[in-house]
Amino acid sequence: MEPATLLTIKEIGQENISKEGAEPNLKWILYFHEVDKGLVLNSTNGQIIAKIAGSDESDDWADVQIVLYHDPNVSFGGKLVGGIRVRAPKSAAGKPMLKPHRGNNRPVLANEDEDSSVPF
Numbered sequence: 084m085e086p087a088t089l090l091t092i093k094e095i096g097q098e099n100i101s102k103e104g105a106e107p108n109l110k111w112i113l114y115f116h117e118v119d120k121g122l123v124l125n126s127t128n129g130q131i132i133a134k135i136a137g138s139d140e141s142d143d144w145a146d147v148q149i150v151l152y153h154d155p156n157v158s159f160g161g162k163l164v165g166g167i168r169v170r171a172p173k174s175a176a177g178k179p180m181l182k183p184h185r186g187n188n189r190p191v192l193a194n195e196d197e198d199s200s201v202p203f
Contacts, residue, residue, distance in 0.1 A: 087152040089172055090115040092132075095124065095141045111141070122151070128169045135171045148172050 101108040112121040136147045157166030
């Protein structure tokens with residue numbers, strides 16, 4: 084994978100990722116139009132994608148574009164191990180692209196705060 088890769092979500096599904104003979108370990112996997120390999124979805128990336136897509140419902144994520152990149156500051160088990168993170172694609176102007184929220188057609192920024200009553 085390049086330093087940052089723009090991908091379009093094809094679908095999300097749940098799969099058993101445990102080794103053969105081991106107890107089942109079901110995880111959510113994102114699949115993309117551009118590549119065959121799926122991405123195991125962790126909580127942080129799932130929350131970011133929900134903001135980008137403007138919906139907590141993963142069924143609404145199809146055809147949403149995201150950027151995958153390596154973040155060396157990802158920790159696991161209390162240690163910095165690095166990992167894949169997601170962000171919204173940037174427009175030519177360098178600002179995050181907006182996607183209308185399916186419920187009310189209100190654009191949602193990838194880093195928008197929950198309290199949208201603040202006028203600035």
